[in-house]
Amino acid sequence: MYQYTEFDRQFVRARAAQFRDQLERNLAGELSDDDFRPLRLQNGWYIQRHAPMTRIAIPYGELASRQLRQLAKVATELDRGYLHFTTRTNAQFNWIPLPRAADAMDMLAEADMHGIQTSGNCIRNITTDVFAGIAPDEIVDPRPYCELLRQWSTLHPEFAFLPRKFKIAVSGALEDRAAIAWHDIGLQLVKNAAGEVGFKVLVGGGMGRTPVIAAVATEFLPWNQIMVYIEAIVRVYNRFGRRDNAYKARIKILVKAEGQKFFDQVNEEFRKILADDVGGSAHIIPQAEFDRVAAFFKRPEKVHPAIGGFDPNRTGAAPVPFLRWLDRNVHAHQVEGYRAVTLSLKRPGQAPGDVTSAQMEAAATMADRYSLGELRVSHDQNLMLPWVREADLRAVWHAAQDAGFATPNIGLLTDMIACPGGDLCALANARSLPIAAAITEQFDDLDALLDLGDIDLHISGCMNSCGHHHTGHIGILGIDKDGDEWYQVSVGGSDGSTLSGASVPAKIIGPSFAAEEVPAVIQALIDTFRTQRAANERFVDTARRIGIAPFRQATDAVRRETAVAA
Amino acid sequence: MKFIDRHTDSWLLLPDSEIAGPAPHRLLTLAQWEAVRGAWRDDVPVGVLLPNTADVEALAADLPRIALIALEFPKWVDGRAYSQAHVLRARLRYAGEVRAVGEVVVDMMPLLQRSGFDAVVLREGERQSSAERALGFFPAGHYQGDVLQPNPLFARKAA
Numbered sequence: 001m002y003q004y005t006e007f008d009r010q011f012v013r014a015r016a017a018q019f020r021d022q023l024e025r026n027l028a029g030e031l032s033d034d035d036f037r038p039l040r041l042q043n044g045w046y047i048q049r050h051a052p053m054t055r056i057a058i059p060y061g062e063l064a065s066r067q068l069r070q071l072a073k074v075a076t077e078l079d080r081g082y083l084h085f086t087t088r089t090n091a092q093f094n095w096i097p098l099p100r101a102a103d104a105m106d107m108l109a110e111a112d113m114h115g116i117q118t119s120g121n122c123i124r125n126i127t128t129d130v131f132a133g134i135a136p137d138e139i140v141d142p143r144p145y146c147e148l149l150r151q152w153s154t155l156h157p158e159f160a161f162l163p164r165k166f167k168i169a170v171s172g173a174l175e176d177r178a179a180i181a182w183h184d185i186g187l188q189l190v191k192n193a194a195g196e197v198g199f200k201v202l203v204g205g206g207m208g209r210t211p212v213i214a215a216v217a218t219e220f221l222p223w224n225q226i227m228v229y230i231e232a233i234v235r236v237y238n239r240f241g242r243r244d245n246a247y248k249a250r251i252k253i254l255v256k257a258e259g260q261k262f263f264d265q266v267n268e269e270f271r272k273i274l275a276d277d278v279g280g281s282a283h284i285i286p287q288a289e290f291d292r293v294a295a296f297f298k299r300p301e302k303v304h305p306a307i308g309g310f311d312p313n314r315t316g317a318a319p320v321p322f323l324r325w326l327d328r329n330v331h332a333h334q335v336e337g338y339r340a341v342t343l344s345l346k347r348p349g350q351a352p353g354d355v356t357s358a359q360m361e362a363a364a365t366m367a368d369r370y371s372l373g374e375l376r377v378s379h380d381q382n383l384m385l386p387w388v389r390e391a392d393l394r395a396v397w398h399a400a401q402d403a404g405f406a407t408p409n410i411g412l413l414t415d416m417i418a419c420p421g422g423d424l425c426a427l428a429n430a431r432s433l434p435i436a437a438a439i440t441e442q443f444d445d446l447d448a449l450l451d452l453g454d455i456d457l458h459i460s461g462c463m464n465s466c467g468h469h470h471t472g473h474i475g476i477l478g479i480d481k482d483g484d485e486w487y488q489v490s491v492g493g494s495d496g497s498t499l500s501g502a503s504v505p506a507k508i509i510g511p512s513f514a515a516e517e518v519p520a521v522i523q524a525l526i527d528t529f530r531t532q533r534a535a536n537e538r539f540v541d542t543a544r545r546i547g548i549a550p551f552r553q554a555t556d557a558v559r560r561e562t563a564v565a566a
Numbered sequence: 567m568k569f570i571d572r573h574t575d576s577w578l579l580l581p582d583s584e585i586a587g588p589a590p591h592r593l594l595t596l597a598q599w600e601a602v603r604g605a606w607r608d609d610v611p612v613g614v615l616l617p618n619t620a621d622v623e624a625l626a627a628d629l630p631r632i633a634l635i636a637l638e639f640p641k642w643v644d645g646r647a648y649s650q651a652h653v654l655r656a657r658l659r660y661a662g663e664v665r666a667v668g669e670v671v672v673d674m675m676p677l678l679q680r681s682g683f684d685a686v687v688l689r690e691g692e693r694q695s696s697a698e699r700a701l702g703f704f705p706a707g708h709y710q711g712d713v714l715q716p717n718p719l720f721a722r723k724a725a
Contacts, residue, residue, distance in 0.1 A: 031673075121643070157676065158648040238646060279717060280656070282717045292720075
């Protein structure tokens with residue numbers, strides 16, 4: 001894992017001191033609420049429905065056990081004892097009073113954490129593959145590049161007030177587990193014929209009101225030029241991106257509108273930076289700097305491959321729940337004798353992605369005991385232990401059961417993504433948590449769930465798409481009609497993974513539904529799938545094969561409060 | 567960073583009708599400058615006020631004759647002028663004054679300074695003492711290079 005240098009540490013403390021100054025000027029009346037807003041947002045502070053919500057950066061999803069303990073401490077001392085993990089692998093508190101905001105940032109800085117650029121119209125926290133550095137299908141470990149880009153994008157003076165938010169995702173494996181085509185910039189690490197490392201660069205993807213799949217800007221950019229190339233992209237965007245309408249301000253709209261001209265401008269800007277700009281070529285990453293950063297991500301010395309394989313039944317028949325957990329929550333690893341273990345944060349009684357302080361402590365202890373003190377946050381809102389020895393799997397399973405992390409549902413319908421929605425978020429049009437809870441309760445039969453197989457269910461409380469509804473095999477979007485909550489349901493979306501197929505937004509099946517109807521609607525979708533399913537077919541494949549008409553017909557039949565569209 | 571007092575500032579912005587010929591300390595709009603640039607004597611310092619949509623590279627040939635470029639922030643959260651300032655300094659090597667005008671607030675100071683601005687006219691009501699304090703929170707510098715410090719941290723460490 002990356003370890004903070006003295007520079008990093010003083011930098012985060014400096015940022016906390018700067019924020020305290022801004023907060024104090026705000027509380028003293030010198031800095032108006034309107035002017036404070038963009039400043040607090042760039043430190044992760046929203047003003048929400050009940051209290052401020054604060055978003056803490058977990059760069060590329062890597063989290064040390066000591067950091068998780070510090071989050072637990074903040075949750076206990078300043079919040080109401082729980083935390084929420086998001087689809088950008090960040091962490092959110094919901095109940096810290098604003099006058100305590102600077103204290104919270106100081107506490108987080110103690111554990112090398114902050115909220116820098118977790119919101120606002122700037123370059124946001126960079127995300128990557130949850131299995132980075134341990135995936136068997138990895139081409140190049142993306143984490144050193146993520147860290148270099150984290151540093152480059154942090155408090156970039158020119159790009160703090162872009163037309164709109166700007167999200168970058170990096171993948172270094174054959175399988176895209178980071179949904180890169182859905183990002184403002186998606187980076188795929190590749191090797192050319194000569195074995196040299198570079199990036200395939202995608203630009204202009206995004207969710208929101210107008211879902212767009214990113215276009216290829218270049219098939220191969222030498223790795224060491226990445227900062228310069230991104231500088232060129234973001235400068236063109238800063239200059240020409242629309243600022244007259246927030247819904248048309250993302251770079252995807254500019255790329256769509258300009259087409260090839262946009263890419264020509266980027267390439268010309270890139271050329272000028274390197275040819276003309278003072279400091280331009282200084283941002284080509286030297287090998288020595290790469291090596292310095294990459295050294296943090298070397299395989300831990302304590303990892304020793306173990307041969308002989310793993311047989312859960314070696315000492316007698318293993319219990320079926322353990323086998324199920326192995327099948328769903330335990331993943332293949334680069335190192336022989338090791339596995340990655342997902343701690344499921346999807347279970348009845350707790351919102352998707354939520355953990356209590358006690359659960360954070362338990363997960364930190366599990367990480368210390370079984371995973372060299374390291375955890376990951378996944379973009380589908382679970383925690384993951386990256387360094388579990390096969391010999392420890394049974395013990396990890398018991399510990400996961402004790403802490404409520406052992407639901408063997410990873411990839412299944414109840415492993416759903418959901419934003420906090422209208423219960424907590426001031427932006428939301430509708431609540432997502434009661435919908436998530438109702439579906440979790442309704443589909444509590446594990447055999448049935450397993451039989452349904454892999455289904456991505458994604459719920460967003462509004463068009464901001466924090467719950468990634470566009471990429472769900474089943475997507476649910478909360479909308480507001482005359483002050484009432486309604487839900488638009490869609491099927492067949494893909495995040496770009498092999499299982500889900502090429503990136504594509506889900507198709508809306510019909511007019512929106514009332515909240516009370518949603519569980520029956522999901523049931524109708526599932527029943528339709530069961531009826532129409534070819535042998536062992538996955539939901540998303542059935543949906544693509546039969547189209548939306550059968551789903552529409554089935555869901556129209558369960559409408560009680562909403563009228564069937566003519 | 568130079569803090570300009572709008573009441574004692576010597577640079578004058580005048581309506582089109584009063585722009586006759588070269589005179590010292592005239593701050594011209596881009597349109598005014600384009601109208602008179604052929605007749606403007608090289609030894610009379612001129613200032614040009616640019617909207618944040620202007621392409622500063624189009625002004626490259628005129629830069630040696632321009633003593634001051636004022637870049638506008640119509641709203642303080644509209645960040646286009648940072649890129650203009652960066653290109654003026656880093657690409658075009660502009661050495662005159664780059665001044666931030668419009669809605670310029672205290673907390674923009676570090677960004678302005680690092681993007682190449684060396685003068686500001688603060689929005690009415692902003693405190694200069696707070697703006698000066700805002701410039702001092704990162705004494706050890708930043709990760710990426712900027713106009714003041716063109717080398718990123720890794721290049722500074724190596725030097």
